[in-house]
């Protein structure tokens with residue numbers, strides 16, 4: 713059974729298919745360009761960005777690696793608190809000089825909530841994440857990742873509240889869908905969609921993914937290329 717078929721059986725809306733342009737974009741290879749430890753090290757606002765947010769260990773870095781088909785590009789770990797900076801990834805092949813900027817950037821973020829690291833350090837990352845989410849003009853959409861085994865927690869609701877207040881568009885992405893049974897996943901997608909229905913900045917469709925099994929990746933690739941208004945060079 714193909715990954716797509718399995719995802720559909722899990723009750724998701726059928727994958728809409730991926731456009732040739734978006735497929736090419738995610739196949740060309742992405743590179744790491746910068747780790748940002750605090751706001752003053754952010755690159756100048758340029759290409760449209762999407763960011764991956766979520767509690768520590770929810771699978772943000774793994775999902776980025778799966779999307780760009782590059783294991784080990786973003787560092788992953790069993791220990792919550794692996795990603796400690798805002799890490800910028802862009803499609804390969806652009807010099808970054810004027811007139812040759814990449815068409816988009818993906819930003820991997822430190823997790824919020826519990827992490828195996830000293831408290832002051834965790835507080836500093838959390839502040840960085842919150843400041844970045846509130847104040848970045850070129851940030852076109854935030855993917856808020858939720859572990860399928862846990863659902864929306866209080867701290868997630870807090871982040872959604874912050875994004876609603878700052879009018880930053882976001883979409884919920886369930887991760888590790890391989891860890892729960894198909895009927896439970898269907899139920900969780902529905903319940904989560906209901907919980908965000910009145911949130912002004914929420915994109916109404918909840919995506920379900922598994923980086924391990926490759927589920928839901930094309931849908932997320934399409935969502936990202938739409939969010940950054942990707943237009944291939946003619």
Ligand SMILES: Nc1nc2c(ncn2[C@@H]2O[C@H](COP(=O)(O)OP(=O)(O)OP(=O)(O)O)[C@@H](O)[C@H]2O)c(=O)[nH]1
Nearest residue numbers: 768769770771772773774788789793794795823923
């Ligand atoms: N079964 C399963 N495990 C996953 C999946 N995605 C990630 N994991 C595992 O979850 C753990 C955390 O993954 P990361 O990608 O490092 O999570 P993160 O959200 O980037 O974590 P921090 O950077 O610490 O906030 C790793 O052990 C991954 O192998 C998935 O789709 N399925």
Ligand SMILES: [Mg+2]
Nearest residue numbers: 772773794795
């Ligand atoms: Mg990480």
